[in-house]
Amino acid sequence: MTVHIRFLGGTGTVTGSKYLVEHDGQSLLVDCGLFQGYKQLRLRNRDPLPVMPNRIGAVVLTHAHLDHSGYLPLLAREGFAGKVWCTPATRDLAGILLPDSGHIQEEDAAFANRKGFSKHAVALPLYTEDDALRCLKLLRTAPMHQAFEPLKGWTARLQGAGHILGAASLLLEVGGRRLLFSGDLGRPDDMLMLPPDPPPAADVVVCESTYGDRVHPHEDVLAELAPALQRVSARGGTAVVPVFAVGRAQALLHAIAQLKGRGDLPHSLPVYLDSPMAIHSTELFERHLGEHRLNAAQCRDMAAVARMARSAEESKAIARQHGPKVILAASGMATGGRVLHHLVQYLGDHRNMVLLTGYQAPGTRGATLASGGALLRMHGQDIPVRAEVVQLSSASAHADADQLMAWLRAMPGAPHRVFVTHGDPGASDALRQRIERELRWRAMVPEHGSTWLA
Template sequence: MSVSITFLGGTGTVTGSKYLVRHDGKCLLVDCGLFQGYKLLRLRNWTPLPIAPDQIDAVLLTHAHLDHSGYLPLLAKEGFSRHVYATPGTRDLCRILLPDSGHIQEEDAEFANRHGFSKHAPALPLYTRQDALDCLHLLKAVEVGKSFAPIPGWRATFSSAGHILGAASVLLEVAGRRILFSGDLGRPDDLIMNPPDDAPAADTVLIESTYGDREHPEEDVLAELGPALKKVAKRGGVAVVPVFAVGRAQALLHAIRLLKARGDLPKSLPVFLDSPMAVNTTHLFEHHLGEHRLNKRDAQALTRSATMVSSTDESRALAQRHGPMVILSASGMATGGRVLHHLALYAGDHRNMIILTGFQAPGTRGATLASGEKSVRIHGRDVEVNAEVVQLQSASAHADASQVLAWLRTMPQAPDQVYVVHGEMGAADELRKRIKHQLGWRATVPEHGSTWPT
């Protein structure tokens, strides 16, 4: 019997990663992500999968970011009840991210209903915090490097992918075929995460292409972030920094601490981390020493490098403060979360600054801000943007095109085929061409919903 892959997400977009592997009547889902960005994509979250959740025999997660794990509560709510395999770091992060995701969706629906700007009456969350809590018992942690059987007769092995805590590539072996899922690959020169492990031998590779059409700048995040924060502090402004609660928030906290330590920023500059999810994640770094570059002292210093804001009352109180100050808040593409309230409050003042810290998927508010638009829609109203908008080019946690190719070159031999996924169409196709011309390998960009052999 042949082994096939159906691409249910992460194709033509950097969100919604879901790859369904079928063989001999068994089905395994690699990643279970939410679609984000354009409304047309977000609507896919409400469309049933082409397979009943109770027909899926197992799920593997490459890492905990919501575009890879955030659909899991809905999958479980609709009938999936088997194991979800992940590394210990991914399991620990999912325990933080998934309930928070449900909570934010409930808050956003409640806010929409209260202010009457939803077209639906009432607006409903995709799933609730309780739905997310109910699915957590399905998570089963497996150490990196240890082979296991997610389905009898199938073998899977995690290898470190860098990127964020717990992030892994997955080698799946079934019916004599070896399928390698890169997951999101980190950078070899990341500020806090270790570089990815070398790629194992495989017959088929699914490779991410977030930065498939570009290279990271040579300057590091300190050289970009320092002058921006110094500038806004000097004019007494507020820097609002949308951050991914996992990975980006901690990297920027570490960067700000280093900038203060070497005198590039005033030690007195107030820094606030306004995201319960980011606060909880920051504490996790102490429990996963060895997965990142920070020693125990540096990991402990992360939690003291900013005022940790957890409650909504504490978050609201920030509005009573005056600049200069720095507010780091989720979400990283300004698609939801507390950062929206800060953007609505501070975007109109020219003394302030909005610092975007990584890839902004098309259709997100972050992408709108990055494009230079002078208005952004938040909570049903148009907010004027007079604040200076700065987009850091060096803060990404993803490998760039050359780094992805370098990782592929670590494979002991050429695979039979490469499927280019997790990228906007231009980035994915550019990486496809580079794989074909520079490596001489067969590469394809699959369409959403298509099924291909391995």
């Protein structure tokens, strides 16, 4: 019997990752992500999948970021009742991220209805916090490097991908074929995470390409971060730092702790972590010692460097603190959450700074800021951008083009085909060309919704 892969997301974009593997009347979904960025992409979240959720036998998550896990509450609400397999750390993070995602969507819908800026008669959340809490009951864990059976006759194995806590690549053996899904690959030199494991032999590889057309600079994040924060502090301004609650927030806290420790930043400079899920995610690092580079003392230092704003009242109180300060708040591309309220508060003053710390998907507010946009639309109004905008080029948690190629080169033998996914069109095609030219392997960039023989 043949094995097919249907690309239901993560093609032509870095969001919405969903790969449906079908064989002998059974199907398994690798990742279950939300589309983010451009409105035409976000609208896909409300379109029904081309397969009935109750016909999907199982899901395997490579990691907990919402562009890989955030559709799961809706999938479950629409009828999926199978098991969702992931690493223990991914389960712990999903238990934080998914309910928070539902809560934010409910808050955003309520705010739109209250302010009257929704184009719909009544703005509705994609799913609720309760939907997310219910779907968490479907999660099952599989340790790294240990084989498990997600469906009868299918063998799966997760291995370290770096990137964030619990992130994994997936080797799936079904119908006599070996399918390798890279997930999001981290950097070998990442501040927090261990390098990705070498890839195993496979017939087909589905490889991410977020940075498929770029190479990271050699400058480290400390060398970039220190002068930016020194500059905004000297003029008495506030640095607003949109961060991904998992991974980027912890990397920035660790970096700030190091800078304060060596005297590059004053110990008195207030730092706020304004994201309940980032706070909880930071606490998980000590629970998962050995899965990252930090020891227990460094984990405690990372958590202690910031004042934690857990409640909405504590978040609002930050604005009443005068003088220089640093505010880390989700989300990393300014697509929603508390960071929007801080941007409304601080964007209009030239003394302030917005510090972008990683990839900004096209169509997001972060991308608008990175491109020098003079106005930023939030909550139905256009906010003038007068604050200094700085984009760190060294803080990415993704492997760059050379590192992706090195990971592929480490395969024991040539696969029959590589599908290049999870990248903007230019990045994906650039990586495809390198794979064909340098490795002489068959490579292609699949289109959204296409089905291919594995």
